[in-house]
Amino acid sequence: MKHQELSNAIQTMLRLYDSNAFAKLARTTPLADMADVLEEHPVEQIARLLRSLDPSPRSALFSHFAAPVQDKILIALPADIVVNLFELLPSDKRADIFNRLNAERKELLLPALAKAERDDILKFASFPEGSVGSATTSEYATITSQLTVEQALLSLRQGAPDKETIYVVYVVNDDRQLLGTVSLRELVLAKPGMRVDELMKTNSVFARADWPAVEAAELIRRYDLLAIPVLDQSERMIGIMTVDDAMDIEKEQDVTRLSQFGGTASGGGADLSLRESSIKQLFKVRVLWLIILTGFGIITSTFVSQQEDLISEVIILAAFLAPIVDMGGNTGSQSATLVLRAMALGEVRLCWKDVWFVIKREIPVALAIAIVIGVLETILAYFSKDAMNFDILMVIGLSMMVCTAAGGIIGALLPFGARLMRADPATLSAPLITSIMDLLGVFIYFGFAYAFLGHLIK
C-alpha cells in the first residue's frame, strides 16, 4: 500500500476507533508501516486507538513505535492498560521500556504486575545496555529430552502461543541447563514416535548474558541461527536472543562506526543523533574533538614558525608543505581501512603472524605507491612554477615519497595498536593517522629542507 493510501486508511480508522477497522487494516499492512504513519498523529489519538484494541494486537502495535513515542503513549494511557501492555510485551522490550520510566512510575507499575512478570522485568532490566542480557527475551519454548516428537508438538501447541519464537525448541534438564536444540522443522518432519533426544543437536552455540550484544549477533550471523540461547553464570538458560534483534544490533554498530569515522565519538558521541540530540549536545561532543585537533595543529604551526629563517630564504617551501603532509594521512587511512576491513571479516587477528603478514604485504605496496606519487609530485611541481631549482625539487619529491611510504606502513599497524590497547580500532585509527602523519610529515619535510637547503641560512 502506498504511503498516501495508508495515511488515508489510518485517518479513517482513527475516526472510528474500532478494533475491527484495525484488524482489517492489519491483515493487509505490516504493523511497522502502520506505526510509522500513526506516529505523525497526536499521542492522545494513538492512545485512544490502543485503548480500543484487544490486548494482543495492542501490544504488538505498541512495540513498533519508536522509543520516545512509546514513552509519551505510556503517560497518556490509563494505569490498567499500561499494566496489561507490560504483561504482553516481549521481555527484552518491556525491560527496555521499564528502564526508561521514572522512579515514581516504576513504583506504581511493579505492585500491579503478577509476581512472575515482576521478577522477569527486574531481572532483564538489570542487564546493562549493550549486553546480551538486555537483548534477551524469556519467551522461548523448552521441552525435555524424553518426550516423543508427538508429545513435544502437543506440548508446544499448549504452551507456545505467547512465545516469541518456537522455530528452535530448547531441550533442557530440570536445572534449566541446556542439553541441545531441535528445530520445529525437524519436529514437524520427523516420525511422530521418535524421541527428542534422538533428534536433538548437542552442538549448541550459546551466549552469556554479560557478553556484549554484538558478539552474540556475530555468532547468529556466523552460524545462520534464528536465535541463540543465553546462559547465566551458572550455565542455566535464561532466555534467547533472536535474529531480528541481531540484525538491528549489527546495523546499530555499523552506523555507530560510521559516525566514529567522523570524529564525533569522543565524549560519548557515538549515540549522537541529528534528530534526537539537542543542539547543545551536538555542539558539546563535536567541539571537544575539534579542540584536541586544534591543539595538535598549534604544535605543527609552532614548529613550522620556528623554521622562519629557512622559509624566508626559500618561500616556495611554504606552498608545498600542506599537500605533502596530507598525503601521509591519505595513504595511511587507505592501509588502515584495508586492515580494519580484514579484521572485521575475521581475515586478520591480533597475533604476530598476522602483523607480519600485513607488513610483508604493505611494504612493497607502500613503496611502489611512494615512488609513483613522489615522481608525479616532482614533475607537477617542476611545471607549477618557473625557475624551480634542483634542490627544491629534491626536497619536494623526497618528502612526498617518504611521507607516503611512512603513512602506508604506520596506517597498517595502527589498527593492531588499537586492538592491543583494547580500543575499537575503527574509532581510533582514522582520526589518529591524520594527526600522527601531520606531525611526522612536518619533520620529514623540514628534515629534507635542511639537508638540501640548510646551507642557505648559514
Place this chain on the structure above:
Amino acid sequence: MKHQELSNAIQTMLRLYDSNAFAKLARTTPLADMADVLEEHPVEQIARLLRSLDPSPRSALFSHFAAPVQDKILIALPADIVVNLFELLPSDKRADIFNRLNAERKELLLPALAKAERDDILKFASFPEGSVGSATTSEYATITSQLTVEQALLSLRQGAPDKETIYVVYVVNDDRQLLGTVSLRELVLAKPGMRVDELMKTNSVFARADWPAVEAAELIRRYDLLAIPVLDQSERMIGIMTVDDAMDIEKEQDVTRLSQFGGTASGGGADLSLRESSIKQLFKVRVLWLIILTGFGIITSTFVSQQEDLISEVIILAAFLAPIVDMGGNTGSQSATLVLRAMALGEVRLCWKDVWFVIKREIPVALAIAIVIGVLETILAYFSKDAMNFDILMVIGLSMMVCTAAGGIIGALLPFGARLMRADPATLSAPLITSIMDLLGVFIYFGFAYAFLGHLIK
C-alpha cells in the same frame, strides 16, 4: 569445543575417512567451525573426506567452505560427485559456484544434471551479482489457499525435507502469484480443521529479483522477517531470500563502506581484500585515488606559491596555513557523518523539508563551534610565538572561524548532493569534503591575509 580439541578431532576423522566419525563430530560441532579447521588441510584430503560422506551431509559441509576453497575442491572431486553436489546445494549458492566455473567445466556439468536443476541453475546464475535474484533460493514451501491446516502440514511433511526454510509457507495460486503467507508457527498452533485462507496474512512484503540485494535485506530487517518472497517482472514468485543471507549482505555492505572511507573505492576497490587481492591489484586501486589527490594538492600549492610576495613579507602565514585549512575538513567530516548516519537510519531523506531541517540544525552548531575554535586558535597562536601582531592574529582567528563554519555547513549538505547525483553518499562525502575544504580554505586564508596585510606588499 576449543580450536585445538576440534583440530585434533578432525585430524582423527581425516585419518579414518569414515562417515560415522563425521556424523558423530557433526552432532557436537557446528559445520562452520569444522569447515574452518578443514580449510587448513590440503584440498585433496578435504575432497577425500567429502567423497566418503553421504550426499546430504556432504553438500551441507561443502556449502560452509570459503569460495576459493570450494572452487579448488570441485576440481579435485570426480565428476559424479560434483553433479551430486550441484543437485543438493541451495539454489542461490550453487548458482554462485556455477558462475565461478570456467566455460569448459560448465559445459561438462550442465548435460549431467536433470532438466529441472539445469534450468534452475541457469535462471539464478543469470542474475547479476549484488541483485536480489543472485541471493534468491528456490527451496521454499508453497501451499494453496483451500487446504485445511491439517492438509497443509501433511503436504509440508511430504514435500519439504529439501526446502531451505519452511518456517514461512507461501500461499500461491496456479499462476505462482503470491496470495499471502502463513507461518509454520501458526499452522502448528492452529486448529487442524481451519482453512489456510482464514489463517494467512495478505500484507506480504516482497522484493523483486532485479532490485539491489541490500534493499531486500533492509526490508527483512525492518519487518523482522525470516525470509522475503522474491517476484519476477510478471509478479510470479521465483524464490525467497532468507534472513541469514540478509545478515551477510548487510555486513558485507558495511564492511565495504568502511573501506570506501579510506579512499580505496575508486576503480572497483570496494572489493579489495588484504588477503585475497594481489599486491599489484592493491597497488593499482590505491595509487589511482592518491594520484587524484596529488592533482588537487598541486592546485593548492600553485595557488599558495603565487602568494610569494605576501608570504615573504609575513613568513608566519606559512606556519598556520595547514592546520587552519585542515580544520574545515575535520568539521565537515563530522557533520557529513552525522547526516550519513541519519540517512542510514532513515531519519533523513532527500527532500527539501529534510535538507532545510539539517541546515537549521547545523547552522547554530557550526557557528558556535567556529567561534570557540576561532578564539582558541587566536589565543594559542598569540602564545606560540613572540611578537605576534594584531593583524596577523586577526587573519589566523578569522580564517579559522570561517573555515570551521563553512566546513560544517558544506559537510552537512554533501551527502544530499551525493544522493542527488545517485552516488553512494558514504563513498563520496568523506574524501570530497577534505579536498573541497583544502581548496576553499586556502582562498579564505589568503582572502583575510590580503584584507589585513595586503598593504605590506604595495
